[in-house]
Amino acid sequence: MRRVASVRFLTVAVQCWARARAAVGVCARVVVGGGLVWGQAGPTVRQDVDPAAALRGRAVYTQFCVNCHGALAKGTEEAPDLIRSPLVLRDRLGNELGPALKRLPNHKRDLTNAQVGDMTHFLKEQIENTAKNRNPVRPPNVLTGNLDAGRAYFNSKCTACHSATGDLAGVSRRIPDAVDLQQRFLFPRRTKPVQATVAGVTGDLVRIDDFTVSLKTGAGETRTWTRTDALQVALNDPLKAHQDLLDVYTDADMHNVVRYLESLK
Amino acid sequence: MRLSFLLLAGVAYAQVGAEWPSYNGDYSGQRYSALNKLNQSNIHSLSLAWTLRPNPGRAPQGGGGTTAVTIKGTPVVVNGVLYTTIPDHVWAVDARSGREIWHFVWQSKGGWHIGNRGVAVLRDTVYVETPDCFLVALNLADGKEKWHTEICDLEQFYYASVAPIVVKNHVITGVSGDDLDIPGYIESHDAATGKLEWRWYAHPEPGTPEAKTWPSVEAMMHGGGMTWVPSTYDPQLNLLYLGTGNPQPVIAGQGREGSNLYTECIVAIDADTGKLKWYFQPSPHDTHDWDAVQTPVLFDGEVNGRPRKLLAQASRNGWFFVLDRVTGERIIGSEYVKTNWTLGVDAKGQPIPNPAKGPQLDGALVTPNQGGAMNWPPPSYSPETGLLYANAARAWSVYYLYDDGDKPEGWGGNDRSGFSEGMVQAIDTKTGQVRWSHKWPGGGSVRAGMLSTAGKLLFTGDPTQNFVALDPATGKALWHAGLHGNVTNGPITYELDGAQYIVVGAGDTLYAFVIRMN
Numbered sequence: 001m002r003r004v005a006s007v008r009f010l011t012v013a014v015q016c017w018a019r020a021r022a023a024v025g026v027c028a029r030v031v032v033g034g035g036l037v038w039g040q041a042g043p044t045v046r047q048d049v050d051p052a053a054a055l056r057g058r059a060v061y062t063q064f065c066v067n068c069h070g071a072l073a074k075g076t077e078e079a080p081d082l083i084r085s086p087l088v089l090r091d092r093l094g095n096e097l098g099p100a101l102k103r104l105p106n107h108k109r110d111l112t113n114a115q116v117g118d119m120t121h122f123l124k125e126q127i128e129n130t131a132k133n134r135n136p137v138r139p140p141n142v143l144t145g146n147l148d149a150g151r152a153y154f155n156s157k158c159t160a161c162h163s164a165t166g167d168l169a170g171v172s173r174r175i176p177d178a179v180d181l182q183q184r185f186l187f188p189r190r191t192k193p194v195q196a197t198v199a200g201v202t203g204d205l206v207r208i209d210d211f212t213v214s215l216k217t218g219a220g221e222t223r224t225w226t227r228t229d230a231l232q233v234a235l236n237d238p239l240k241a242h243q244d245l246l247d248v249y250t251d252a253d254m255h256n257v258v259r260y261l262e263s264l265k
Numbered sequence: 266m267r268l269s270f271l272l273l274a275g276v277a278y279a280q281v282g283a284e285w286p287s288y289n290g291d292y293s294g295q296r297y298s299a300l301n302k303l304n305q306s307n308i309h310s311l312s313l314a315w316t317l318r319p320n321p322g323r324a325p326q327g328g329g330g331t332t333a334v335t336i337k338g339t340p341v342v343v344n345g346v347l348y349t350t351i352p353d354h355v356w357a358v359d360a361r362s363g364r365e366i367w368h369f370v371w372q373s374k375g376g377w378h379i380g381n382r383g384v385a386v387l388r389d390t391v392y393v394e395t396p397d398c399f400l401v402a403l404n405l406a407d408g409k410e411k412w413h414t415e416i417c418d419l420e421q422f423y424y425a426s427v428a429p430i431v432v433k434n435h436v437i438t439g440v441s442g443d444d445l446d447i448p449g450y451i452e453s454h455d456a457a458t459g460k461l462e463w464r465w466y467a468h469p470e471p472g473t474p475e476a477k478t479w480p481s482v483e484a485m486m487h488g489g490g491m492t493w494v495p496s497t498y499d500p501q502l503n504l505l506y507l508g509t510g511n512p513q514p515v516i517a518g519q520g521r522e523g524s525n526l527y528t529e530c531i532v533a534i535d536a537d538t539g540k541l542k543w544y545f546q547p548s549p550h551d552t553h554d555w556d557a558v559q560t561p562v563l564f565d566g567e568v569n570g571r572p573r574k575l576l577a578q579a580s581r582n583g584w585f586f587v588l589d590r591v592t593g594e595r596i597i598g599s600e601y602v603k604t605n606w607t608l609g610v611d612a613k614g615q616p617i618p619n620p621a622k623g624p625q626l627d628g629a630l631v632t633p634n635q636g637g638a639m640n641w642p643p644p645s646y647s648p649e650t651g652l653l654y655a656n657a658a659r660a661w662s663v664y665y666l667y668d669d670g671d672k673p674e675g676w677g678g679n680d681r682s683g684f685s686e687g688m689v690q691a692i693d694t695k696t697g698q699v700r701w702s703h704k705w706p707g708g709g710s711v712r713a714g715m716l717s718t719a720g721k722l723l724f725t726g727d728p729t730q731n732f733v734a735l736d737p738a739t740g741k742a743l744w745h746a747g748l749h750g751n752v753t754n755g756p757i758t759y760e761l762d763g764a765q766y767i768v769v770g771a772g773d774t775l776y777a778f779v780i781r782m783n
């Protein structure tokens with residue numbers, strides 16, 4: 001259930017937790033999130049991922065841990081998932097992971113504190129990436145349709161209003177990202193106001209609700225009417241036809257047409 | 266036909282009276298008030314009584330910043346005092362004037378601050394959940410903290426946003442969070458001490474037949490099913506009714522083949538033991554983030570000439586269900602907006618998802634969109650009309666799969682939304698058909714709750730910042746007030762000194778309207 005939230009971190013405080021220091025032997029950064037607009041997942045005070053340390057940690061992990069815990073630390077039949085591990089999630093700079101490695105059987109007990117610390121950066125990076133993986137990734141390829149079928153669909157269904165050599169000439173140059181092209185084909189943006197006629201007056205629709213309707217007339221005047229049962233209101237929204245088509249398109253139609261539109265360089 | 270008026274801990278089973286003592290006003294979740302001083306004959310005399318614009322700038326958010334103020338909670342009114350919230354904040358204000366009586370601020374340790382659904386009140390105590398996973402008990406009179414207890418693990422990226430509810434001496438809490446793969450649950454806490462009494466997880470016990478709806482114990486134990494919305498409750502059956510949220514990973518479902526019980530379920534839970542009595546699953550194996558958490562509304566009716574105790578849900582996936590709330594048997598299942606994601610229904614009457622309309626690497630065109638045909642805002646049911654009212658949406662989006670590996674985690678995909686149109690759907694609980702539909706004229710949809718009253722009024726918000734009253738029998742628009750933002754909570758009503766108040770939240774402001782009889 002949710003939202004796209006904006007998160008900004010204004011302050012990065014250098015903190016050294018006593019337990020983290022005891023475990024790792026160094027003083028490392030822990031982020032204190034400040035200026036939270038919507039907050040963030042998890043605790044405010046957390047380990048700031050140092051990319052260089054995470055890279056070193058990946059090497060340590062690959063050497064000693066990957067066979068059992070898997071390439072992305074998601075676990076195997078041999079060993080648990082470390083992204084979902086409460087111990088790793090609680091850990092700050094090895095204060096939990098370090099003692100656990102010494103305690104658990106069949107684990108590398110003689111890693112240095114620096115190696116453990118680096119590895120926590122790698123694991124925290126995996127966790128943070130997982131927690132954010134709804135948004136930054138893009139679908140790999142939406143150009144899976146059939147070009148000829150897309151052209152045929154376009155010529156039979158779309159040419160009453162559109163033209164490959166007119167309004168849509170070079171559309172894929174204007175919208176070079178194929179995912180954006182797919183979205184814009186399905187859900188075109190409004191480029192002109194809705195035309196409306198109210199009580200015989202025609203103009204651009206400014207606003208309508210159940211109680212009032214406002215138009216901007218050709219003279220530039222904005223007129224508002226109180227809506228009653230007797231007041232005649234007629235709207236002409238060119239996007240309505242596109243909205244109705246959403247009940248008609250198959251996914252194959254969608255992919256074929258996008259493939260064709262992408263060819264209109 | 267109705268159950269008798271039964272007063273328990275200040276909250277009645279059905280029909281809200283002069284106060285609004287809990288999230289839904291009563292245990293039934295009908296959000297129907299018996300008050301009728303305000304009615305169709307005098308609605309145009311409704312006037313503004315007061316506004317409250319909480320300013321958390323005066324009360325910094327834990328972590329040093331400030332939170333975006335959106336009032337999503339339903340206020341609670343007891344003994345002339347109104348309690349309202351945003352994350353980390355509770356205000357007690359005079360319900361006649363909106364003047365502050367006290368203001369409680371929680372120093373947060375983190376968590377999403379997307380909203381707080383409100384408080385529960387029992388005798389001299391106010392209960393609230395915090396984004397950083399605490400249930401906090403406050404002194405009713407002055408807002409001083411009595412105790413707090415941890416209800417979830419912030420380190421695992423849980424947080425808390427739901428309004429607690431009080432049943433007998435139990436405080437029932439829910440949890441939120443869908444960033445990582447963690448299981449949802451509800452808990453019961455002793456109202457006096459906060460001590461944990463039981464916890465019910467939204468997954469089966471390993472080894473049970475229901476556990477076979479997951480490919481592995483590990484997938485099941487990390488399978489989500491958050492409890493975002495407060496339960497309803499039948500005191501005679503002593504059963505709590507709630508919906509559970511989406512399975513995890515949210516979009517990429519290939520690592521959790523099966524129906525994924527008890528995510529996306531309507532469940533009946535014994536209030537004293539936390540034991541599951543029955544379940545019904547509106548969205549088996551969901552891959553669209555369609556939490557089935559919409560309030561399960563309780564009412565009584567006749568089916569084939571026999572009186573039945575019933576439950577209705579207008580679910581986020583676009584389907585409407587009426588169930589027997591004793592057994593969970595499905596009585597009615599129908600679409601309340603047109604959808605395109607099912608292949609029919611199974612033997613229990615549960616929709617069968619069409620795999621082709623799951624997320625795809627190149628996209629699948631799906632309706633409803635991720636926001637759903639309904640979201641969390643509460644619906645209303647009028648026993649006078651037999652209609653359930655939903656501020657609904659017909660919306661489209663393209664669902665994309667980002668992670669097609671064997672073991673995705675987190676989300677692994679998402680949708681990109683497109684057109685959306687909003688309307689109030691009045692759903693006949695006897696047939697499942699939409700009796701009337703009131704489309705918002707300007708297009709677009711809004712997440713606004715509903716309130717119906719014995720004054721033959723139906724209140725909600727439209728997508729153009731109006732607070733509106735409709736005729737519950739026909740959907741005709743009767744009255745409106747233009748606010749500074751769209752309605753963002755469930756409206757309430759209460760009566761004080763012979764005057765009937767209507768209170769609604771829109772963005773950062775609470776608006777109180779009043780009809781005075783003298």
